[in-house]
Amino acid sequence: MEVKMKAVPVIAVFDVGKTNKKLFLFDEQYKIVFERSARFTETVDEDGDPCENLESLRLSVFDSLREVFKNPAFEIRAINFATYGASFVYVDEDGKPLAPLYNYLKEYPKALQNQFYAAYGGEAEFSHRAASPVLGSLNSGMQLYRVKYEKPELFRQIRYALHLPQYLSYLISGEAYSDLTSIGCHTNLWDFTRNDYHEWVRKEGIIDKLAPIVPSDSVIPAAFPGNNYAVGAGFHDSSAALVPYLINFHEPFILLSTGTWCISLNPFNSIPLTADELENDCLCYLQYEGKPVKASRLFAGYEHEQQVKRIAAHFGTDVIAYRSVPYDPQLITTLQQANQSDRSEEQRGGGLKESAFGKRDLSQFVSDTAAYHQLMLDLVNQQYISTNRVLQGTAAKRIFVDGGFSKNVIFMNLLAAAFPQLEVFAAYMAQATAVGAALAIHKSWNTKPLPNDIVELKYYAAGTVLS
Known part of the structure; x- marks a missing residue:
């Protein structure tokens, strides 16, 4: 039968x-x-x-x-x-x-x-x-x-x-x-x-x-x-991607959603936007429970893509080679010492429209790896300024990074070093946007309790990664 x-x-x-x-x-x-x-x-x-x-x-x-x-x-x-x-x-x-x-x-x-x-x-x-x-x-x-x-x-x-x-x-x-x-x-x-x-x-x-x-x-x-x-x-996709994190984590956090745009979302910040923040690409979203989410945007994924093409063209390499460059802390230290003056200037004013890397002369670098590490340094300097705009005055203790840059070990290590007072995690979650839209209406279709292990995390201490 x-x-x-x-x-x-x-x-x-x-x-x-x-x-x-x-x-x-x-x-x-x-x-x-x-x-x-x-x-x-x-x-x-x-x-x-x-x-x-x-x-x-x-x-x-x-x-x-x-x-x-x-x-x-x-x-x-x-x-x-x-x-x-x-x-x-x-x-x-x-x-x-x-x-x-x-x-x-x-x-x-x-x-x-x-x-x-x-x-x-x-x-x-x-x-x-x-x-x-x-x-x-x-x-x-x-x-x-x-x-x-x-x-x-x-x-x-x-x-x-x-x-x-x-x-x-x-x-x-x-x-x-x-x-x-x-x-x-x-x-x-x-x-x-x-x-x-x-x-x-x-x-x-x-x-x-x-x-x-x-x-x-x-x-x-x-x-x-x-x-x-x-x-x-139906859901706006940026808000949907936040839902799994709001359901799984109750301590204040920032979600850094990375792709073409890198958007820092702080659902625990309801301080009204200042004129300076608005000028620097900050805005508010409404999350699915109707509360404001303060956000800042940076065009860093696009910038990364353009500058990687420039590095590859200059050094005669393939852009694919930069998908998984290992993190070299000694190289970072050398680069930081070499451009200490640039860095303080970047931290002080922090032009967010494009990173300092676009103006750098590639012939100054001994190798494409050195140039790529410098690109990541410049992008993380910008990211620090952008994320800080939504972090200030709040109790957030963690940053979750999802999307493309969460898989970039140089980006993750540098971000952890830039925010030594916070816990920085790479967050892995298949299809966060779609899962968020499903979770939001959980009670209307699902007989099981809400899952509490939906996001997989990898912790980055300031300068080292612990699996």
Whole structure:
């Protein structure tokens, strides 16, 4: 007699980045039991600027779900979404998209930007309230303001402007909602001093285009009859990546999330942003429980990539050689002594736009290894300044580093040396963003207790690594 295997209860999470779109199924222990990824060719908007192919993304969501629903090995109990932020989908009364998914890097008209800030208190005062630097289209609320003034006909037709995670949730649930992790991420929509939408959102009639706010851990029944799975409201990816850490660690910490951008997130810092911090790329996010998270950004991953190409070209090596350079403490000491004057200057002023390395003459280095160690020194000097901006005045005792630089032993050792008073850990966690979106709605689908061993840590003492 054939024994039927019991289907594994799972949650499906769509993790949508600018480049890779992934679907994960996690079991009740948060282990990945299925994975599928896709990449789409970008399309262009009416101005010829590149943008996401929204129709490909929509079809991909349905195709992927159809595939996993047909698989008898899994019982899908919930679905959630984590995507990049600062992107709106404008839908009409029938839920159909009315316009392209405009790219958050699209250039913003200067005159319109000046008009906006002049009307609402000036750049400095407004940025203080909205807890975000002036970032043009990356302040997603400004995209709606632009539609109102440049495309009034389109503006009139919009029933809802949904941030991308909430649009994907809407596709499955049929219910339109807004979520604080998307609203509270450099959108210019939220007034952090009042913990409510900024006054301009009501004055300009933008409020009528925004769906009701629901808590980030809420779920909606699926739109398809006969299905009993729950649908999450969707997450901004930076906030989703923080969830596993907030669940696993209760002592104050900083999460340094590294990739193209290195973002220092301090969920235990609610001190209002100063003008100096705003000028130096600090901002606030709202985490999934609705509390502010002070953050500072550094373009260090991008800088690393560019400078490694320069080193490889100069020394006639391959960029791949720099993926795992061993840490040489004696070389670091020699380099530090050689550029003591630079270092003190860097620590004093600390220009964060680009590191000192870009101006260095590569012929001064005896080897490519010496040049690479100097690059890491310069990047960590910048990282020290950037992370310190969100660390000051708080009780954080630990830094968790995840993403690309967590695997770079030179970066990790130098960071530990830069913060000798803190415990510095490399944190290893497969797919933190997707796991965060799953954990946030844990109680709606998972019968097991929350796991407490989801993040694997490796401790770096100031200058040495202890496995």
